[in-house]
Every structure is written in structure tokens, then in C-alpha cells.
Amino acid sequence: DIQMTQSPSSLSASIGDRVTITCRASQGISSFLAWYQQRPGKVPNLLIFEASTLPSGVPSRFSGSGSGTDFTLTISSLQPEDVGTYYCQKYNSAPWTFGQGTKVEIK
């Protein structure tokens, strides 16, 4: 099975900072990569699909890039409401594996 590895596991940044989270697949998955945000105590929320496409309603400070095995989620200017845990997920085939998560906090 393809493994999904995120880094870092956690980060602390200041309001307005640029934040980058990486996700690496153990084998190529083309662009079948999604990112989810889970705010504390809340339900996961789809942030990005097809590696770089934002669903309607997701703020434009979020962006995604990459294909194959290496992917990046970027928050261009960190806001207080961005606190939470971010997960990548592969969906090219079974199993639909998630990364272990990256916890984002405000410094």
C-alpha cells in the first residue's frame, strides 16, 4: 500500500506568516491528492482536491501544488481561524490513506 507522510507534525507561526506543509506519497499518485482542515472539535473540511483545486468557499490564501509523490499545502497569510490539524489524503485507488496530520498553532 502507498504510505502518505506529512511534515512537519506540528508548527507554530505568527499571524500573517506564510505556512507550508508537505505531503509525500511512497509511490506516484498523479494529482489524486486532497487536503482537509479540521479545526479543534470540529468536523473535517475539504480544502483542496486534485492537488491544487479549491472548492467553492475556501479562502484564496490556501493553495496546493505538486504531483506524483511530492505535494505542498500553503497558507499565504496565517489567520486565527486557520488553527487546527491538516491532513493530506490519496484517492487514486484503495486504500484511501490519510497522512498523519500537521497541527498548526498560533505563536
Next chain:
Amino acid sequence: EVQLLESGGGLVQPGESLTLSCAASGFTFSFYAMAWVRQAPGKGLEWVSIISGGGGAFYAESVKGRFTISRDNSKNTVSLQMNSLRAEDSAIYYCARTDAHYYFHYWGQGALVTVSS
């Protein structure tokens, strides 16, 4: 508006069974694959199972042979039959609707399952 409402969670003893249900509304149910994702307390997300609109199903290795996913397109519901439950199955179980290539676009509020003696 897409709505997903899970039900059936609760406290059970190890080895017992439990069935979760997810009632869907706001979209043409039969067009979309539906999935279950769980999250143990303080842990990350774990995909459990997925079923296509036509009924084809996949399972995570951790639940294969114990859990069965099913759907009733006439009632707009998807269910997860969980047998031989273990303590490590304790989690919030989320129902999710997929889109296009089976990423999880919409999520329910979750149902808590606790397996403990």
C-alpha cells in the same frame, strides 16, 4: 444543501456488534460513492470503507472481514455493520460523500462508538 446525519453510535462490549447509519439529503444519492472515516480520541483520520453508487465496496485492512458497508438508494442511506468489535475500534465515525474521483467533499457530524467492558 447536502446533509449527512449519522446515527447508531453507542457503548458496546468487546466482541459485540453495532450498526451505524447515515441518512443523506440534498443530492441525488445514487450518483455518489459514500464512505466511512473514523477518528480515535486524540488521533488522526482513518479511512474505513467506501461503497460506489452501484454497490461495489472496499475496506481498510484493519476492518476487513468484520465490517460490512451497504447502501439503500431508495432510502438515501448508507450503513456500516460492525461485528466483533475491539477496543481499538472506539472512535468517532464520520459518514462522507465523495465527488468525481472519490475525494471526500461533504462530512456528517459523526457518531461516537465506544468499545469497552
